[in-house]
Amino acid sequence: xxxxxxxxxxxxxxxxxxxxxxxxxxxxxxxxxxxxxxxxxxxxxxxxxxxxxxxxxxxxxxxxxxxxxxxxxxxxxxxxxxxxxxxxxxxxxxxxxxxxxxxxxxxxxxxxxxxxxxxxxxxxxxxxxxxxxxxxxxxxxxxxxxxxxxxxxxxxxxxxxxxxxxxxxxxxxxxxxxxxxxxxxxxxxxxxxxxxxxxxxxxxxxxxxxxxxxxxxxxxxxxxxxxxxxxxxxxxxxxxxxxxxxxxxxxxxxxxxxxxxxxxxxxxxxxxxxxxxxxxxxxxxxxxxxxx
Amino acid sequence: xxxxxxxxxxxxxxxxxxxxxxxxxxxxxxxxxxxxxxxxxxxxxxxxxxxxxxxxxxxxxxxxxxxxxxxxxxxxxxxxxxxxxxxxxxxxxxxxxxxxxxxxxxxxxxxxxxxxxxxxxxxxxxxxxxxxxxxxxxxxxxxxxxxxxxxxxxxxxxxxxxxxxxxxxxxxxxxxxxxxxxxxxxxxxxxxxxxxxxxxxxxxxxxxxxxxxxxxxxxxxxxxxxxxxxxxxxxxxxxxxxxxxxxxxxxxxxxxxxxxxxxxxxxxxxxxxxxxxxxxxxxxxxxxxxxx
Numbered sequence: 001x002x003x004x005x006x007x008x009x010x011x012x013x014x015x016x017x018x019x020x021x022x023x024x025x026x027x028x029x030x031x032x033x034x035x036x037x038x039x040x041x042x043x044x045x046x047x048x049x050x051x052x053x054x055x056x057x058x059x060x061x062x063x064x065x066x067x068x069x070x071x072x073x074x075x076x077x078x079x080x081x082x083x084x085x086x087x088x089x090x091x092x093x094x095x096x097x098x099x100x101x102x103x104x105x106x107x108x109x110x111x112x113x114x115x116x117x118x119x120x121x122x123x124x125x126x127x128x129x130x131x132x133x134x135x136x137x138x139x140x141x142x143x144x145x146x147x148x149x150x151x152x153x154x155x156x157x158x159x160x161x162x163x164x165x166x167x168x169x170x171x172x173x174x175x176x177x178x179x180x181x182x183x184x185x186x187x188x189x190x191x192x193x194x195x196x197x198x199x200x201x202x203x204x205x206x207x208x209x210x211x212x213x214x215x216x217x218x219x220x221x222x223x224x225x226x227x228x229x230x231x232x233x234x235x236x237x238x239x240x241x242x243x244x245x246x247x248x249x250x251x252x253x254x255x256x257x258x259x260x261x262x263x264x265x266x267x268x269x270x271x272x273x274x275x276x277x278x279x280x281x282x283x284x285x286x287x288x289x290x291x292x
Numbered sequence: 293x294x295x296x297x298x299x300x301x302x303x304x305x306x307x308x309x310x311x312x313x314x315x316x317x318x319x320x321x322x323x324x325x326x327x328x329x330x331x332x333x334x335x336x337x338x339x340x341x342x343x344x345x346x347x348x349x350x351x352x353x354x355x356x357x358x359x360x361x362x363x364x365x366x367x368x369x370x371x372x373x374x375x376x377x378x379x380x381x382x383x384x385x386x387x388x389x390x391x392x393x394x395x396x397x398x399x400x401x402x403x404x405x406x407x408x409x410x411x412x413x414x415x416x417x418x419x420x421x422x423x424x425x426x427x428x429x430x431x432x433x434x435x436x437x438x439x440x441x442x443x444x445x446x447x448x449x450x451x452x453x454x455x456x457x458x459x460x461x462x463x464x465x466x467x468x469x470x471x472x473x474x475x476x477x478x479x480x481x482x483x484x485x486x487x488x489x490x491x492x493x494x495x496x497x498x499x500x501x502x503x504x505x506x507x508x509x510x511x512x513x514x515x516x517x518x519x520x521x522x523x524x525x526x527x528x529x530x531x532x533x534x535x536x537x538x539x540x541x542x543x544x545x546x547x548x549x550x551x552x553x554x555x556x557x558x559x560x561x562x563x564x565x566x567x568x569x570x571x572x573x574x575x576x577x578x579x580x581x582x583x584x
Contacts, residue, residue: 111449
């Protein structure tokens with residue numbers, strides 16, 4: 001399998017679609033510019049790639065899930081803009097570029113995040129409409145909404161903030177990340193199954209994506225500690241500087257790596273059951289071995 | 293007509309419903325507390341009251357539009373929390389209480405706003421589901437999405453920020469407010485018509501709500517300049533202090549008052565065509581003559 005080629009093809013498909021839908025008319029130029037700045041800052045498009053791959057792996061047409069998959073990327077992007085704000089993680093650089101508020105100022109950055117979040121749902125509702133109000137698109141939208149909200153991603157972010165400077169247990173850390181990072185990854189995978197009409201696979205998909213999400217976050221923590229700042233496009237050691245609990249802080253680098261492999265292997269087994277073409281499995285390994 | 297009694301009945305109906313749906317399970321306590329703090333800070337519930345009144349006035353069952361009407365109130369509340377942030381209007385008081393970030397800190401205030409916006413759409417999607425995926429609920433949701441986004445309310449907020457310290461023309465000011473304040477008021481009225489299945493009335497409803505929205509904002513500007521800070525629950529003169537253009541700055545108090553009456557009268561004529569019971573007309577006059 002030409003994994004790199006297939007991944008690149010999916011990324012291009014996603015980027016083209018995002019580029020298409022972000023041409024918002026009748027909005028002030030600066031807000032569209034700020035939205036696009038972060039949306040096209042070179043993200044890996046992990047979440048929408050997962051949606052497409054799960055859908056295709058289960059025999060569905062990936063183009064059918066593409067609009068909703070791109071909405072998840074809009075939501076992910078808004079969350080990064082708000083996370084980077086001075087009142088939150090106060091980050092100056094992301095993906096090798098100044099963060100949104102460094103370029104546009106804090107007020108526009110808050111509003112660009114708001115606008116991306118709002119637009120995601122505008123577009124989910126449009127997708128329901130475009131698909132003749134077929135119920136599965138609403139159900140997929142509900143899953144995205146729950147994952148992004150205060151019981152999911154926002155809830156995880158709150159737990160993160162509340163625990164700065166405190167020592168979290170491994171269990172607490174996993175719980176936090178299963179919301180902060182995991183929830184949206186799980187939703188991305190779930191909507192692939194729903195649009196492919198494979199409701200009976202949702203349990204497997206959940207198991208897969210839960211394990212993937214934790215593996216992904218452990219790798220993130222390792223990279224923040226040992227990674228190459230140039231490859232990462234941001235300063236390393238930020239978590240420690242902010243007094244955040246990390247897998248590396250609790251377990252050390254070697255044990256963290258072992259735990260990441262453990263979670264990733266569990267995900268890998270499930271990936272190959274969901275997607276017989278093998279792409280999802282390769283993608284799972286790619287995420288484990290990434291350098292940024 | 294016992295206007296006050298009817299208004300109070302609608303407010304209670306809205307407050308009870310909001311109280312019911314905001315019981316978010318599995319979310320950190322602090323975020324639910326921050327969401328509720330601003331949601332139950334004593335708002336007039338103007339937007340959802342408009343939805344109920346237009347729906348009922350056109351022969352629809354107001355209970356059918358109540359869920360979506362309350363989602364508009366969630367969106368309105370998030371916008372106030374973010375508007376009050378130090379990087380935006382930097383307001384310490386609203387409705388006689390410290391603003392959200394003064395109580396919960398800036399990070400939680402950003403997230404509480406995000407969570408309210410996200411929850412509004414979670415609940416719109418749930419409402420579509422609960423109503424058997426009937427198309428009109430999706431269409432109403434789309435109208436809300438457009439009104440709240442970068443072509444509507446957020447766009448207006450951006451124009452507002454970009455024009456601080458500049459002298460806007462009357463025309464520019466009306467354009468800005470038709471987005472910042474008007475868009476959500478217009479959406480609130482439109483969904484009343486949609487849920488009542490009166491698509492043929494949407495033009496009248498748009499005319500009504502556009503005029504009402506401008507009248508509403510002119511009165512706001514007058515109150516910020518001449519109002520009683522105790523009744524308003526916030527400092528007066530804030531617009532001037534921030535170098536914002538206002539109707540009062542451009543026209544003076546007397547001419548502003550005349551203009552408000554002009555817009556309100558146009559709205560009043562349409563109100564009485566939409567709602568033969570007369571409530572919408574009385575509500576329109578109430579908003580013109582309010583002291584907070």
